[in-house]
Amino acid sequence: VQLVESGGGLVQPGGSLRLSCAASGFTFSRYVMSWYRQTPGKERELVAHITSAGGSTNYADSVKGRFTISRDNAKNTVDLQMNSLKAEDTAVYYCKAQWRLAAYWGQGTQVTVSS
Numbered sequence: 041v042q043l044v045e046s047g048g049g050l051v052q053p054g055g056s057l058r059l060s061c062a063a064s065g066f067t068f069s070r071y072v073m074s075w076y077r078q079t080p081g082k083e084r085e086l087v088a089h090i091t092s093a094g095g096s097t098n099y100a101d102s103v104k105g106r107f108t109i110s111r112d113n114a115k116n117t118v119d120l121q122m123n124s125l126k127a128e129d130t131a132v133y134y135c136k137a138q139w140r141l142a143a144y145w146g147q148g149t150q151v152t153v154s155s
Contacts, residue, residue: 041144042063042064043062043137043144043145043146043147044061045060045134045148045149046060046061046062048133048150048151051151052153052155053127053153054125056121056125057122058120059075059120059135061117061135063117063118063137064116067139068116068137070139071137072090072091072138073089073136073137073138074088074089074090074136075089075118075133075134076134077151078134079131079132085100086100087120087133090109090118093113094113103122103129106123106124107122108121120133122151125151125153126153127154129153130151130152130153130154132151133148133149133150133151134146134147134148
């Protein structure tokens, strides 16, 4: 099982980034996919999740209207489009796959929002 995030980096406030998570080794289309983020000294927090068929999404209040989660079950990928980025969005972003009791995490990708 592998979840590999990409797309992180340094961006100025107000800018955009698109994170991608490539999955392999499991039946991707069964799994709810989520993006989490974590900053030093804080617990990992849920940013967004999307149901297995992509019919429903949910977002943290702090990112509603700015972030969009999407998935492609044919390509086994889940993306997070992040617009109007703020300094407080700086964190390591993680991809998570969950189905029943099975849960897998990626290694994370750093997003830094700074001028």
